[in-house]
Amino acid sequence: xxxxxxxxxxxxxxxxxxxxxxxxxxxxxxxxxxxxxxxxxxxxxxxxxxxxxxxxxxxxxxxxxxxxxxxxxxxxxxxxxxxxxxxxxxxxxxxxxxxxxxxxxxxxxxxxxxxxxxxxxxxxxxxxxxxxxxxxxxxxxxxxxxxxxxxxxxxxxxxxxxxxxxxxxxxxxxxxxxxxxxxxxxxxxxxxxxxxxxxxxxxxxxxxxxxxxxxxxxxxxxxxxxxxxxxxxxxxxxxxxxxxxxxx
Amino acid sequence: xxxxxxxxxxxxxxxxxxxxxxxxxxxxxxxxxxxxxxxxxxxxxxxxxxxxxxxxxxxxxxxxxxxxxxxxxxxxxxxxxxxxxxxxxxxxxxxxxxxxxxxxxxxxxxxxxxxxxxxxxxxxxxxxxxxxxxxxxxxxxxxxxxxxxxxxxxxxxxxxxxxxxxxxxxxxxxxxxxxxxxxxxxxxxxxxxxxxxxxxxxxxxxxxxxxxxxxxxxxxxxxxxxxxxxxxxxxxxxxxxxxxxxxxxxxxxxxxxxxxxxxxxxxxx
Numbered sequence: 001x002x003x004x005x006x007x008x009x010x011x012x013x014x015x016x017x018x019x020x021x022x023x024x025x026x027x028x029x030x031x032x033x034x035x036x037x038x039x040x041x042x043x044x045x046x047x048x049x050x051x052x053x054x055x056x057x058x059x060x061x062x063x064x065x066x067x068x069x070x071x072x073x074x075x076x077x078x079x080x081x082x083x084x085x086x087x088x089x090x091x092x093x094x095x096x097x098x099x100x101x102x103x104x105x106x107x108x109x110x111x112x113x114x115x116x117x118x119x120x121x122x123x124x125x126x127x128x129x130x131x132x133x134x135x136x137x138x139x140x141x142x143x144x145x146x147x148x149x150x151x152x153x154x155x156x157x158x159x160x161x162x163x164x165x166x167x168x169x170x171x172x173x174x175x176x177x178x179x180x181x182x183x184x185x186x187x188x189x190x191x192x193x194x195x196x197x198x199x200x201x202x203x204x205x206x207x208x209x210x211x212x213x214x215x216x217x218x219x220x221x222x223x224x225x226x227x228x229x230x231x232x233x234x235x236x237x238x239x240x241x242x243x244x245x246x247x248x
Numbered sequence: 249x250x251x252x253x254x255x256x257x258x259x260x261x262x263x264x265x266x267x268x269x270x271x272x273x274x275x276x277x278x279x280x281x282x283x284x285x286x287x288x289x290x291x292x293x294x295x296x297x298x299x300x301x302x303x304x305x306x307x308x309x310x311x312x313x314x315x316x317x318x319x320x321x322x323x324x325x326x327x328x329x330x331x332x333x334x335x336x337x338x339x340x341x342x343x344x345x346x347x348x349x350x351x352x353x354x355x356x357x358x359x360x361x362x363x364x365x366x367x368x369x370x371x372x373x374x375x376x377x378x379x380x381x382x383x384x385x386x387x388x389x390x391x392x393x394x395x396x397x398x399x400x401x402x403x404x405x406x407x408x409x410x411x412x413x414x415x416x417x418x419x420x421x422x423x424x425x426x427x428x429x430x431x432x433x434x435x436x437x438x439x440x441x442x443x444x445x446x447x448x449x450x451x452x453x454x455x456x457x458x459x460x461x462x463x464x465x466x467x468x469x470x471x472x473x474x475x476x477x478x479x480x481x482x483x484x485x486x487x488x489x490x491x492x493x494x495x496x497x498x499x500x501x502x503x504x505x506x507x508x509x510x511x512x513x514x515x516x517x
């Protein structure tokens with residue numbers, strides 16, 4: 001007889017094995033470079049192994065939590081919004097989700113501080129602490145608003161069933177045009193800001209929201225219509241950050 | 249042990265502050281707008297706790313073990329002595345073979361960190377579910393990882409040669425547009441998504457260290473201007489590789505089908 005505890009242990013050890021497999025490549029790459037290229041012993045091997053163990057446990061717990069918490073709530077809320085039938089509330093929710101998850105994103109805080117430093121050295125703003133803080137906060141707000149708008153556009157696209165490629169092409173055209181006018185100092189930061197906005201918690205939630213919406217609305221296909229929200233969230237910040245650089 | 253516990257609690261606290269606004273939005277809308285009880289509330293809450301604990305362990309472990317070593321390597325690889333750049337700018341020859349190890353490292357780090365990226369795992373799980381198994385979790389993840397690896401190596405090459413970033417990005421856009429026309433319609437949205445998904449917790453810190461190291465070592469590069477842009481490469485190239493993967497598997501499936509039909513014809517004849 002298989003007891004529930006046994007089953008749980010079995011399940012957990014299987015998940016643990018998967019995490020080990022996911023992380024093995026990084027460990028191999030780092031070990032190979034250290035031993036073969038630099039020809040140096042690995043410093044603090046015990047610490048490295050202990051850290052790797054934590055990463056493995058963390059990844060296992062995260063994936064489990066994802067399946068139990070983030071995915072179900074994202075999909076059930078999408079379903080409830082669809083059956084409620086109020087587009088206004090859905091749009092508000094989409095904006096709040098995009099804005100709220102981005103404004104506190106540590107990677108974004110880091111990159112906007114960096115951008116403020118670039119702007120100060122480039123003479124775009126005065127080199128004082130207050131000016132740089134204001135510039136960095138402004139940039140952070142700009143990106144958060146642009147991600148909020150991106151999720152809104154993405155959700156409306158799912159409701160209307162517009163093909164994604166035309167919207168993305170329009171976005172690319174926007175990026176290219178803005179690149180021609182934006183100050184060169186801001187371009188690298190703007191391009192990078194598209195990549196940093198989507199965090200580890202936002203991605204599963206937003207994906208579940210999109211897929212849930214597309215499967216609740218009749219005539220939408222979760223595969224072709226459900227994905228794409230993240231794509232908008234990584235495109236609009238580029239345009240908005242370049243606009244921010246031009247206006248200031 | 250005590251020191252570890254304090255570190256861990258710090259990371260846990262930081263993770264909780266990150267998640268709090270998201271949880272507030274979710275539960276706020278659920279209670280006040282949708283006015284519905286959350287289905288399987290206990291399971292969902294357990295899931296949230298697991299996500300918090302998992303992320304805290306994950307980040308703490310990376311911070312303790314892999315990031316210091318990875319960043320140290322990026323610094324060593326881009327050190328002037330390693331690259332054979334002497335102090336005087338005059339005898340600097342930007343011969344690309346000097347940088348072979350840098351490109352190889354960029355490729356390997358891009359590939360391996362992407363495989364471990366939790367948000368990509370999440371999207372791969374969902375895509376596998378939604379497509380009814382047609383999109384394999386590993387197929388998607390490896391396709392994305394190859395895209396990131398190529399992107400970061402090319403990004404490193406750009407920093408070494410000093411060509412403007414937007415030439416590459418705009419060319420990349422054109423390739424993406426052409427591929428969009430020819431690739432199977434079902435994969436387009438997923439492919440576009442995979443660009444934004446790839447660069448998060450694991451990839452960004454290591455890649456940023458590489459970009460910063462390269463742009464501060466190579467004469468004539470300004471870390472402020474040239475250090476950026478690697479992330480942009482890492483989010484553009486997976487779009488191409490995922491569409492390429494879809495095109496390839498479609499072609500293979502079609503060829504398999506035609507050979508199958510030919511075989512059948514032979515048999516029936």
